[in-house]
Amino acid sequence: MSTARLLVWLAGGVLAAAMIFGAIHNQVLPADQAAAGYVAAFVAVTIGVVAWRVRPESRAGLLLAAIPFAGMLSDLSHVFQTSRLAVTIGLATSWLAAPLIAQVVLSYPSGRLSTRLDRVAVATAWLLAAAYGLVFALFYSPRSPVDEEIWSCPRCAIPYTHVAWLNLIGFDRDFNRVVLVVALVLLGLLVRKLLRASPGGRRVVLPLAVAGSFIVVEFTVQMILYGHAVNSWTHPTWFWIVQVAMLSVPAALAVGLIWEGGGRGALAGLVVALERTPPGAVRDALARTLGDPSLELALWLPERTSYVDATGAPITLPSPASGRAVTTLGPADAPVAALIHDPVLLERRGLLAAAGAAAGLALENERLQAELRAQLAELRASRARIVSAGDEERRRLERDLHDGAQQRLLSLGLALQLARAKLDPDVNGAAELLSEADAELRGALDELRELARGIHPAVLTEQGLAAALRSLAHHSPVPVTIAAVPAERVPAPAEAAAYFLVSEALANVAKHARATRVRISVARADRSLLVDVDDDGVGGADPSHGSGLRGLADRVYALDGRLQLQSSPGSGTHLHAEIPCA
Amino acid sequence: MLVVDDHPSFRSFARRLLESASFAVVHEASDGASALAAVRALRPDVVLLDVLLPDTTGFELAEAWSADPQGPVVVLTSSRSEVDLGTALARSGACGFIAKRDLTAAAFAALVNGARA
Numbered sequence: 001m002s003t004a005r006l007l008v009w010l011a012g013g014v015l016a017a018a019m020i021f022g023a024i025h026n027q028v029l030p031a032d033q034a035a036a037g038y039v040a041a042f043v044a045v046t047i048g049v050v051a052w053r054v055r056p057e058s059r060a061g062l063l064l065a066a067i068p069f070a071g072m073l074s075d076l077s078h079v080f081q082t083s084r085l086a087v088t089i090g091l092a093t094s095w096l097a098a099p100l101i102a103q104v105v106l107s108y109p110s111g112r113l114s115t116r117l118d119r120v121a122v123a124t125a126w127l128l129a130a131a132y133g134l135v136f137a138l139f140y141s142p143r144s145p146v147d148e149e150i151w152s153c154p155r156c157a158i159p160y161t162h163v164a165w166l167n168l169i170g171f172d173r174d175f176n177r178v179v180l181v182v183a184l185v186l187l188g189l190l191v192r193k194l195l196r197a198s199p200g201g202r203r204v205v206l207p208l209a210v211a212g213s214f215i216v217v218e219f220t221v222q223m224i225l226y227g228h229a230v231n232s233w234t235h236p237t238w239f240w241i242v243q244v245a246m247l248s249v250p251a252a253l254a255v256g257l258i259w260e261g262g263g264r265g266a267l268a269g270l271v272v273a274l275e276r277t278p279p280g281a282v283r284d285a286l287a288r289t290l291g292d293p294s295l296e297l298a299l300w301l302p303e304r305t306s307y308v309d310a311t312g313a314p315i316t317l318p319s320p321a322s323g324r325a326v327t328t329l330g331p332a333d334a335p336v337a338a339l340i341h342d343p344v345l346l347e348r349r350g351l352l353a354a355a356g357a358a359a360g361l362a363l364e365n366e367r368l369q370a371e372l373r374a375q376l377a378e379l380r381a382s383r384a385r386i387v388s389a390g391d392e393e394r395r396r397l398e399r400d401l402h403d404g405a406q407q408r409l410l411s412l413g414l415a416l417q418l419a420r421a422k423l424d425p426d427v428n429g430a431a432e433l434l435s436e437a438d439a440e441l442r443g444a445l446d447e448l449r450e451l452a453r454g455i456h457p458a459v460l461t462e463q464g465l466a467a468a469l470r471s472l473a474h475h476s477p478v479p480v481t482i483a484a485v486p487a488e489r490v491p492a493p494a495e496a497a498a499y500f501l502v503s504e505a506l507a508n509v510a511k512h513a514r515a516t517r518v519r520i521s522v523a524r525a526d527r528s529l530l531v532d533v534d535d536d537g538v539g540g541a542d543p544s545h546g547s548g549l550r551g552l553a554d555r556v557y558a559l560d561g562r563l564q565l566q567s568s569p570g571s572g573t574h575l576h577a578e579i580p581c582a
Numbered sequence: 583m584l585v586v587d588d589h590p591s592f593r594s595f596a597r598r599l600l601e602s603a604s605f606a607v608v609h610e611a612s613d614g615a616s617a618l619a620a621v622r623a624l625r626p627d628v629v630l631l632d633v634l635l636p637d638t639t640g641f642e643l644a645e646a647w648s649a650d651p652q653g654p655v656v657v658l659t660s661s662r663s664e665v666d667l668g669t670a671l672a673r674s675g676a677c678g679f680i681a682k683r684d685l686t687a688a689a690f691a692a693l694v695n696g697a698r699a
Contacts, residue, residue, distance in 0.1 A: 410661055413682075413685075414598075417686060457666075459667075
């Protein structure tokens with residue numbers, strides 16, 4: 001226990017003992033009331049100090065310990081009526097406990113007021129308490145008309161300021177009405193806070209909220225019955241009610257702490273649920289157990305040193321300023337996962353840790369699956385990149401062939417023509433030789449063109465699928481009907497896949513099918529290209545034989561597409577492909 | 583007439599081939615921009631125009647010139663076959679097409695004379 005906490009606790013004990021002694025010695029309270037009231041105050045201080053120790057980062061514990069302190073300080077003016085200092089302190093702190101209670105209840109569990117309205121309301125409470133304390137410390141006079149509800153002190157707090165016969169009784173009554181309004185506003189804010197909280201958060205906040213509401217209701221009843229706040233020292237019934245109300249706040253906190261333990265009962269359910277949990281649903285089970293539907297599960301992938309969700313997509317953990325809290329599960333140097341959750345769950349850290357431990361094996365499983373999915377996604381992307389890089393390389397090769405060798409051969413053809421024109425008359429059969437050379441050249445050009453077309457048809461790059469398919473149909477030895485083909489361009493990878501698919505299919509038809517006609521149809525569906533190639537040949541094509549179709553299938557799969565081949569003997573071959581093109 | 587092609591050796595042989603058939607080749611251009619400038623400056627009657635140029639396509643040039651009543655008669659040529667060029671050929675407004683491998687003085691003259699008739 002830190003020195004500060006020890007000092008606060010000891011000061012609480014000393015003050016409570018002094019108050020009991022003073023109240024009995026000065027005969028302002030019966031012994032039982034004095035003892036009960038201030039022992040309760042000391043218990044409240046103790047609970048506050050314990051809460052402060054359990055949750056040092058939250059101000060809730062410190063504020064909680066401050067409430068009974070404020071209550072005891074304000075009693076000083078009644079208990080030690082002969083001491084100027086005690087009376088002055090008592091008058092100045094008359095209403096100090098009220099804004100403290102408002103702040104503790106509204107800011108629980110984080111210790112911070114989360115909305116602007118909350119801050120304004122609590123600040124108003126502080127201002128009112130300070131104004132009241134200032135007015136009474138300066139102007140309260142024992143010579144003012146004595147009201148049974150207001151205790152007169154035999155000595156003036158600060159005598160020199162008591163120059164006027166101020167009617168502080170009237171001021172006190174008016175002040176009570178203002179306090180009632182502020183208290184009801186604070187009650188409204190408390191209800192709002194409860195309504196907005198997640199189910200798990202509500203469970204954490206509820207006991208303290210009930211205690212806070214009890215105090216407001218108690219004050220409201222006093223106002224309705226008497227028109228002003230009751231001096232509980234002269235009404236034994238109200239004395240006990242007020243004691244219960246004041247003790248209810250720390251008691252509620254204690255209940256909250258016990259409930260956290262009770263929350264572990266839900267863990268048994270979690271363990272059972274996780275046994276039957278399908279992959280990806282560990283998050284749901286944890287969200288149910290912790291009562292936070294907004295819970296997100298981030299799985300740690302050591303190889304990528306990053307968090308991903310169950311589908312393998314990367315997740316960035318939110319910053320503390322984002323209003324979300326993060327709890328990492330597993331050892332600090334090798335986390336398994338992180339929970340992104342409602343900050344109020346930090347109040348149930350034990351439950352969080354226990355839930356994480358219970359979910360350990362399932363989390364590990366989930367993490368492996370996420371890793372697998374991430375790798376799959378990466379693989380898919382890299383496969384598509386490889387195909388696309390291959391296409392680009394083929395395009396470049398075709399361009400090089402076209403711009404280089406082909407152009408030179410074409411020039412050579414013109415040169416042969418010119419040479420033959422100049423050989424008139426023919427010398428020693430040279431013209432015939434030139435004709436043979438020309439024929440040879442044409443053969444070379446044909447082969448080169450077929451080679452280039454096979455590598456990557458320029459017409460596809462330049463004019464798109466429709467023109468490229470017409471060119472394919474033109475060169476096919478088996479008559480081809482193009483039933484449909486989209487006129488607009490589609491993304492290059494899909495275009496190339498569709499083209500090479502049809503090209504390979506037509507080559508197979510020419511080689512094996514003994515077909516009399518082929519029908520090609522390419523249609524643009526929602527987000528994919530549907531390619532159909534049907535022939536009326538002998539059928540019996542088997543994709544496991546020959547690398548051509550196999551390679552095409554890989555190309556289609558690389559784009560996440562699908563390929564179906566129906567080729568029973570005697571009923572032709574029907575090739576159907578779906579090629580995604582977003 | 584004007585010869586437009588980005589391959590210098592092809593340009594030079596084509597020029598000599600056409601000159602042997604009594605076409606007066608007044609200029610050679612290697613890209614679209616210089617071809618446009620040459621047509622404006624020299625007003626050739628006939629242009630032998632390659633389809634694939636570094637900065638544009640022969641189709642676009644042919645289309646631009648065909649809109650001009652004073653424009654030259656355009657014969658497109660390419661190392662690709664007619665079927666590979668698709669429908670753009672018909673739309674271009676060129677008077678004809680000869681694949682480079684089929685380019686002879688006689689075939690060229692026949693196309694040009696057919697267009698002038």
